[in-house]
Amino acid sequence: MQAHPKHYCGVFGVYGHPNAAELTYYGLYALQHRGQESAGIVACDGRQFRVHRGMGLVPQVFSGSLLHELVGSMAVGHTRYSTTGSSHLRNAQPLTVDCARGQIAIAHNGNLTNAAVLREELEAKGSIFQTTVDSEIILHLLAQPTVGRMENNLVQTLRRIEGA
DSSP: OSSSSSOOEHHHHEEEETTTHHHHHHHHTTTGOOOOSSEEEEEOSSSSSSEEEEEEEEEHHHHHHHHHHHHSSEEEEEEOOOOOSOOOOOOOEEEEEEETTEHHHHHHHHOOTTHHHHHHHHHTTTTOOSSSSSSHHHHHHHSHHHHHHHOHHHHHHHHHOOOO
């Protein structure tokens, strides 16, 4: 048995607060022990995303002036400890995409056990991946054009992924 628990990433989100990014920063700071490789925050004002990601500890990645540029009443943040994918800025989360459905952002803590199969299937259908993290698979599944509401697509995506 390990003397200390092993942690893999931290995720923190805020909804409905005018300083969502700043609160998310403090949440990530408290979760820093869960991931010291990279950190990122995406904020949304209901119209557009503003995102910043960087390598290093939360205080190294975010300055006070930078946090003020992340305007919005919604934010999600992530600290990374890589369990899949390499240690590069392109793998820092939250991940964002502009697609036919609009803008989508995700922050994911876990490992998909069926990632290889899903990635191969998505690539065969034309998906182009920008990272080596399995979390991007979730983003591609959510962005798939389907009939109906985004909530239905979320349910379909959750049924397809395996793992945590």
